[in-house]
Amino acid sequence: MALSPKWWSRYGYHIFIGGLALLMIYPILWLIVSSLKPNDEIFSTAYSLIPSTLEWNNYVTGWKGFAGNTFGTFFKNSFIIVILSTIGAVCSSALVAYGFARIPYLGRGFWFGCMMMTLMLPRDVTIIPQYIMFSEFNWLQTFKPLVVPQFFGIPFFIFLIMQFIRTIPADLDxxxxxxxxxxxxxxxxxxxxxxxxxxxxxxxxxxxxxxxDFIHPLLYLNEPDLYPVSLALKLFLDGESLNNWGGMFAMSTLSLVPVFIVFFVFQRYIVEGISTSGLKG
Structure with a gap:
């Protein structure tokens, strides 16, 4: 029996979106399942989401890390960099955004235009000058090149917060x-x-x-005890010996846990912040 147009209008959209969601989530499911496969089965049964045996030892061997540093050290380094960078980026961007949105001063439009132009600069253009500058500061092999620049404002965040501030009535000021x-x-x-x-x-x-972020830690950090998770995962791949794919996929799966936690806990702020920042009061 043919389905009525009313049925398609009610359920067809959800079926279509559900199919797209499964397609988008498939790589993550494959990563999680591969982290539980024996190393020799990961690519020989690449299209199967059902492992022949559950290889929990991948998590044990992966967590052991490298050069005497467990993945606990790498996770700690990542959290130090992320927390300090986030605090610096948000606080400094909020102050600058408030200045652009609420404080009149000579040349405000000019400086705002200069800031917006930096959004058009490819990141690759600034890598070499930044490396030379940080080398002169003797900041290599430290977290400073990854953290300190965040305390001087991020143009995208400044624009986002400034647009949000403009929705607030000036009568409050x-x-x-x-x-x-x-x-x-x-x-x-x-x-x-x-x-x-x-x-x-x-x-x-x-x-x-x-x-x-992978490229910046790769540039500024050469000591394994300073590596964040994004850089430590590369150590599982050795061109001269057998690659530990199982351990890499296991630690990659663990590295997604903080991302999922942050998203599910704070997702309502993402929607509210983006939807409101595009409006002007």
Missing amino acids: EAAKIDGCSKYGIFFRIMVPLIVPALMTAAIFSFYWTWE
Whole structure:
């Protein structure tokens, strides 16, 4: 019996979206299943999501790490870099965004235009000048090149937070001035509580981008005891010996746990922050 157009209009959309969701999530399912396969079966049965045996030893061997450093050390390094970078990026971007959105000064439009132009610069253009600068500062083999620049504002976050601030009525600022608040008082007492969705959105994006960053740790860190997770995973691949695919997939699966936790706990802030920051009051 043919299905009616009413049935398709009600359920067809959900079936289509569900199929796309399964297609998008398949690589993650494959990664998780492969982390439980014996090393010689990972690619010989690549299309199968059912392992012949559950190889939990992949997690044990993978966690042992390299050069006397377990993956606990690599996770600790990642959290240090991510937490400090996120705090610096969000706090500094919020201050700059407040200045652009609320404080009139000479050349504000010019400096805002300069900041927006930096969004068009490919990251590859700045890598060599930054490396030379940080080398002159003697910051190589430390977390400083990965953390300190975040305390000077991120253009995308500045724009996001600034757009959110513009949705807040300026009358609140005037009322606070009448009550004797300074510009910093208005920012910390009035603005910060109101722009929490935008701040959380910036924090989540900063967490994701820093957690998955590979090229910058590769440039500035050469000691295994300083490696974050993103860089330590590469050590499982050795061109001169047998690659430990099982251990790499096991640790890759564990590296996704913080990402999933952050997303499911704070996902409502992502939607609220992005949807509201595009509006002007």
